[in-house]
Amino acid sequence: MSAYRPDGLDDVFTGTLTEDQPSPAPAQLPSIGFTGWLRWAWRQLTSMRVALLLLMLLAVAAVPGTVWPQRVQSPEKVAAYLVDHPTLGPWLERLGFFGVYSSIWFSAIYLLLFVSLVGCILPRTAVHLRGVRGRPPRTPRRFGRFPAQGQGTADDEPRVVVERAVTVLRRGSRWLPFWPTYRVDTRDEGGGTWSVSAERGYLRETGNLLFHLALVGLLVSVATGQLLHYRGQAIVVQGRGFANAQVDYDTFEQGTAFRPSSLVPFTLRLDDFEAAFDPDTLQSRDFTAHVTLTEPGSDPEPRTIKVNHPLDAGGAKVYLQGNGYAPDLTVRDKAGEVAYAGPVPFLPQDEVYTSRGVVKVPDVSGDQPQVGIIGYLLPTAQEVGDGLWRSVNPQPDDPLLVLSVWSGNLGLDTGVPQNVYQLDESRLTQSVDADDKPVTLYVRPGETVQLPDDLGSLTFEGLPRYVALDLRHDPALPFVLVFALTAFAGLAASLFAPRRRLWLRAAPGVDGPTVVTAAGLARGDDVGLQPELDRVLRATLGTTTADDIPDRTPATPPAATSDSTPDSTRESTP
Amino acid sequence: MNTGDLSTLLVWGAMTALTIALVAYAVDLAAIAERAQRRVPAKASAGAGGGTTTAVATPPGGTSAVGDGRSLRAEGIARTTTYVGIVLLLGAVVTRGLAAGRWPTANMYEFTVVGVLVATTVLAIVQRRRVIAFVGVLVLGIAVLALALGLLVFFVQADAVQPALQSYWLVLHVGVAITATGVFTVAFAASVLQVLQDVREVGPRPADEAARRTDGLRRWVTGPRFGWLQQVPSARELEAQAFRLNAIGFVLWTFTLIGGAIWAEHAWGRYWGWDPKEVGTFVAWVVYAAYLHARTTRGWSGRKAAYFVFVGYAVVLANFSVVNLFVTGKHSYSGL
Incomplete structure (x- = not known):
């Protein structure tokens, strides 16, 4: 079964060139x-x-x-x-x-x-x-059909010539002098004729097989990672913390074989967030989150998270995926009771951080209507027209909140999950002024405004930043990497390592010197084949007969030898 | 004038030099074609009568055959101006990097300039011993077109980059991707030539169904208009040449994929997410993998395998242009 090859593979090494028997019959009916x-x-x-x-x-x-x-x-x-x-x-x-x-x-x-x-x-x-x-394939009877050929004469006995050829072929390359280039085998063909068969470049096939097997490994590791991974997003406001438990995530997704109980309960606190922007183009230049990491059983440690530099915590990686402002607001109802207090993350809409957010105030005292507020935050506000404002810089140099107010039923008790960044306006009415125009409120940090329709008041306490963190755990990552790199190495070897077979036969001359003939075969087009055959022949015969070898070379050069271009084949040491 | 402007000026200079080289190669090609056309009638009749191959083997050794019509002067000009273009481009890339204060492969303009630098360098290496005017015309044509597009459409001022791009992978991943694109460009030219030469070598065949369909192309390519193909190496040699380049390109492309996955893992928190650019890179990789398989499949080697190169190169180009400009994804760094 050594002739196995996938159906349709065109390969000189298993073709009829080296085999005397025909290739296996076509598939049975x-x-x-x-x-x-x-x-x-x-x-x-x-x-x-x-x-x-x-x-x-x-x-x-x-x-x-x-x-x-x-x-x-x-x-x-x-x-x-x-x-x-x-x-x-x-x-x-x-x-x-x-x-x-x-x-x-x-x-x-x-x-x-x-x-x-x-x-x-x-x-x-x-x-x-x-x-x-096994042994290299035995020397074919006729050399006539091979792409590389050579011949010469020697004064020594055929056996001595063959032994010299073995020494030449066994020599290592320049880079690996103790690693034989060729695997060599000699045979006594009878009648005083000796032959050598040599093969190099098992690395080529090894690389090829390694590449394909590594692809299988890659697929298996990716699938394993899919089963065992978890991934979650969490928004953490400056000065506040995050605990690695499923309830603390805003979204959480896991593989079917992942057990949530295996989450390492570390905590993370966002101490400070630095953002740098280009002063002219306003494009982002640097984001750095300064956090305090507390892993179970160890002391709190200050760490930083940057884009391209995730933080390793509890077997997971913590990525900085986004950032923005979370205005700290306090809403009091008509009775003066605090109905809502805390930072509200606003989503940036453009590169100057014009941000949009929604405040939902369901917990009003008595039977007052619930309040919904849609707000726009302008980090550096500039009035561009009558009552028309826009942000001119992403940094909070002159923040302004622009609010519109709704009241009625927020629809939170319907049981349908709601988007925290959207207001369900179906059972709400917008507050309007005497001219039936929507009321717009402008608030700056530290200010308090009265809400329209006697709904209460709102205080803009401060403007902390928040970061959007992405946490991911995938135990298969090292395997994915190793298999990918193995595939790469295998691929390079399979494309660039030359695979060659050389044969040399020394037969006693009729009544003169020993006649030496040689042939070579390579997998794929190999511009280095003929030069290597010439080199081996020269070294075997000694330099005196080398000069006339090219003249005697049969004029059948199917492989490109004369117009060599920078090729990938590596020559071994002469 | 600041360093950024100097860089732009150097790119204009390089484009001028490469345009001159392109014209010189075209003149060389025209001279060969004209010479071949004058010799063709006698041979064309012989070919029609006997149905034998009309290709004439070029003498081995790479020496210029006397009388094949090559214009040594045009070739000399082409080679020298290509070198000048390469030096100017190198200067442009270095000054661009200095002006931006970072490795200059962050947007489409820089990608184009560095890609052209790689393609012309590979061209210069391939042509150093034996000039094939057609490959020069094709590669330089693409190069000049790309530079013009880069200067007129893709251009953005040299500037620092956003945090997501601040990584040494910008050098490795993008640099290798550009190099692969440059290598694929020259390989593509070799494959085009291989197909033309193959059609010509096979010559007129007894008209069967398949032959009749492509008869127009065959008659056109075997006609006097393509007489210059006589100067070109045989289809087999060109196939070997194209394979060597494609193999290098494929290994580099594989590195681009793996390096991109590692970088994505660092920056985006996942190594693979079927982002449009990732899909494009993957599709190109699969097509070139199919090419490597086709080469060793009986009945698919030679001309049919070369068609895979055409598809693969088209995917590489689309992955650069269409995906950058018309599809939104995480790789939207064109700066436009």
């Missing part, structure tokens, strides 16, 4: 019954043609994910698309176009590809391991 049919299907699946087809299918199937919005990345865009395309949308939904990379058809393609890969690589690995342990 599928009339043998179920087993035969299975065998036929398996042979098809592991064939090169099907692998090629699956690769192209994979490339095509990955494209729709950039054409249509994906639910995992932007669910709001998917919702908008479904509203805009009432006919096409539901069909795309059914066919999985809004979740391409977890759809049945995409998974089917890559799983089939990996089955094909395993079915192809495992037998090849077995063949390769046998080949590494």
Whole structure:
């Protein structure tokens, strides 16, 4: 079975050049019954043609994910698309176009590809391991058909010539002098004729197999990571803390095999947040969050989190994903009771941090109406027209809150989850002035304004910043990295390590010197093959006969030898 | 004039030099074509009668064959002005980096300039022993077009970058991606030439169904208009050349993918998220992987495998232009 190769693989090393028997007969007819049919299907699946087809299918199937919005990345865009395309949308939904990379058809393609890969690589690995342990293939009878050839004469006995060739071939390369370049085998062919067969570049096939096996490892580690990971987002306001427990996250997502009880209960406190912006373009230049980390059983430690520099805490990584302002507000109802107090995170809408937020005040005393406030924060406010303000700088140089007030029922008791950044206005009425125009309130830090319609008052206590943190734990990460790097190394070896076979035969001359003939074969186009054969022949025969070798070289140079360009093959030491 | 303006000026200078080189290569190509056209009639009739191959093997050794019509003067000008262009581009990249105070691969303009620098350098290396005018015309045509687009459309002032880009991966990930793109460009030119040469070498065939469909192309390529192909190495040599370059490009592209995943893990908290740019890079990687498989599949090697290179290079270009300009994603750093 050493002739195993996937159906359709065009490979000189297993082709008819080196084998005297014809290649195996085409696949048996599928009339043998179920087993035969299975065998036929398996042979098809592991064939090169099907692998090629699956690769192209994979490339095509990955494209729709950039054409249509994906639910995992932007669910709001998917919702908008479904509203805009009432006919096409539901069909795309059914066919999985809004979740391409977890759809049945995409998974089917890559799983089939990996089955094909395993079915192809495992037998090849077995063949390769046998080949590494075995002897180099015996010298073919005729050299006429090989891409590299050479000949010469020597005064020594054939056996002596062959032994000298073995020494030359066993010599290591310049970089690894003690590592033999070739594996060599000599044979007595009878009648005084001796031959050497040598093979190098097992690294090429090793790299190829390693690359493919590492891809399997990569897929398995990614899948394992999916099962065991967790990921959550939390907003932490300056001066406040966060505890690593599921209730403290704003959103939390976990793999099916993850146990929430295994969360390491560390705490994190945001002490300060620094933001730097370019004075002219106002583009962000630096964000630094200064935090105090308290891991269980150890003292609090000051740490920093920056973009590109996540913090390691309790087996998870903490990423700085966003930041903004959380105006500290106190709302008192008509009776003067505090109905709401605390910082409210506002979402930045543009690069000058014009931020939008919503204050919901359900806990009013008595039977007063509930209050909802929609606010815009302008970190550095500038009046650009009558009652028209805008922010001119992301830094809080002259903050201004612009508020509109609603009252009625916030709808929090309906049981339907609400977005904290949106106000459900269906059962609310907006406060208007005498001219029936919406009331707009302007508040600066430290100021208190009376809410319209006798709803109470609001105090702007201060303007702390907040950070949006992303916490992620994936125990498979090191494996993913190791397999990716292994695949890379294997790929480089499989493309750049030359795989060559050289043969040399020394036969006694009729009544003269020993006649030496040589041939070489390489996998793929190899511009270094003929020079290497010439070098080996020269070194074996001694320099005197070397000069006339090129003239005697048969005029069949199918491989590019004369117009060599910077190629990747590495020559071994002459 | 500050350093940033000097850099822009150097890019204009480089574009001028490369345009001259492009014209010189075109003149060389025209001279070869004209010479070949004059010789063709006799051979064309022989080809039609016997159905034999019309390709003439170029003498090995890389020495200029007397009488193949090459203009040594044009080739000399092309080579020298390419070198001048490379030096000017190198100066432009260095001054751009100094002006911005960082590694200059942060937006589309810088990507274009560095990419052209890599492509022209690879071209200069490939052409150093044996000039193939067609490869020069194709690569320099793409290079000049890219520089013009860069200066007129993609240009942004040299400036510092946002926090997400402040990482040494900007050098590794983006730098390697640009280098891969440059290498793929020259490989693509070699593959185009390989297909043309292959069509020409195969010559007129008995008309079967498949042949009739491509008969127009075949007649066109085997006709006198493409006589200059005689100066070009054989399809087999070109295939080997294209493969070597594509293999280097593919390994670099693989590094781009892995390095990008490591950086994404640091900056965005996930190593892979099917961001449009990631999808584009992945698709290009899969197509070039398919190319490497096709080369070793019986019935798919040669011309058919080269078609994969065309698709792969188209994906690489689309991944740079379309994804940057028309698709929103986490890689929206074009600065436009």
